[in-house]
Amino acid sequence: MERFEGVYVAIVTPFTPDTTGVDYARLAEHVNWLIEKGVDGLVPCGTCGEYQQLSSEERSRVVETVIEATDNRVPVIVGVAAPTTVQAVGWAEHARRSGATGVMALPPISYKPTWAEVVAYFQALSDAGLPIMIYNNTHDNATDVTPDLLHELEQIENIAGVKEFSGDIRRIPEILEKTNLQVLAGADDLALEGLLAGAQGWIAGLANAIPEQCVQLYREVKAGNFEEATRIYRSILPLMRWDSTPRLVQAIKYSMELAGQPVGVTRAPRLPLDANDRKAVEEAYLGCVQVLKS
Template structure:
């Protein structure tokens, strides 16, 4: 269902003491990304600093994203939490606003057991909106293994997984085990996109696409059209950017890069802080290679 290049949107803030939402800036960014051919958008993920948004702000960002997308591309809204009741609340809100699906990271910090994970996702799968599981062990402290994902893929309400384990063998096992289901495996790591597409994955939820959306789309569409040489060429052209987006904790580099490109960004919210001077120079130098 959710295939192609989906930028994991940053959340622009105003440069004031309150770090208020910049919803007009969000609109401008979304319009630009859609004009560059992206296939969908993902507000309120970790790249959107969701951990520092209030529930009301979370809802405002999703509402604005749905309004601006206006059916031109699907909106896959981040609604994860380590509290099942809170994840249900976020997911119901996204559904009622009109999001096309939700992206739900596995509960972080409390490290639920297998039965708890199954029940957590079952509750969300019953809310009448497609659920994409998000496996990102580096942030949650827990890896969702292929046998668990294959079991969850049997639920009609679970539409796919954003896979950011960094383990290509694991990704392959998930794709192998879910081929008979209506289930999409999406790369959660820009640098892994082309290998995952080659295994049968459906696309990428991308940090880099905030900065180089046209190139990311070209890589994906070249692969889909059978132009593997062109897709590989784009992969290597983008590789320095892939690496640079993670010279510091995401979304610090990408939000800085978006601001350097003259798009709406603004400051980060604590506990994230601005990129240090040396890393800013590295980022600036890499961005200049793509101008």
């Protein structure tokens, strides 16, 4: 089964200035820029991609644009979260037809399901035929996909791994002890801890704005250069912390503007950052720029 290792970017969706449309040309440019900066994979239509604010037509075209622009240079894992199983399976089938490498799936998002319902949901997704990266996000989702639940879920064909975003770093070694699943760090502000705990990769949000720093951090860890990895991490951590806040997408898009890679603002109900938050993001971003100069 496909192995997902390295730095994967939970890619944002660029909008037109009035946010009424998606800027697909800008999206393709962003894909190319990220690949040129050395990222190992892309994840469209996740939280950072504002999938819930996209129409079905927009969402389909976003996936197709990312896959086409990638041109088989890096893997693409498509977010397939949706209110119903039928819809989620439909997005998984669309991802397969479009040439995706795999899919990333939250548990059912509409309510807190039973254990049996979670298993049935992922079985239905498996039938679409692509490797599945389970997304455990206890901050925004009612279901905690625990290591014991993952042990049961891995019996399903096509379950490949888990993006772990519970915030409990102890989960990663426990998952590796109880399953054979691949684990990817999910929280930017626990990336170093997650990689040291055994995560094979990292699905990063702020990598949209600072891909070189994120890739360098990952490579230093894998090379065993922990002192240098720690130096990089401490420099980018103030910006990384925005990934675990409700305003993560706004912070990412504003950081991209600071990086000279503007993609517009977020769609409502997300509102722009206020002056204090913009200043905090600016100061944090400057620390990230300095790390590559030192």
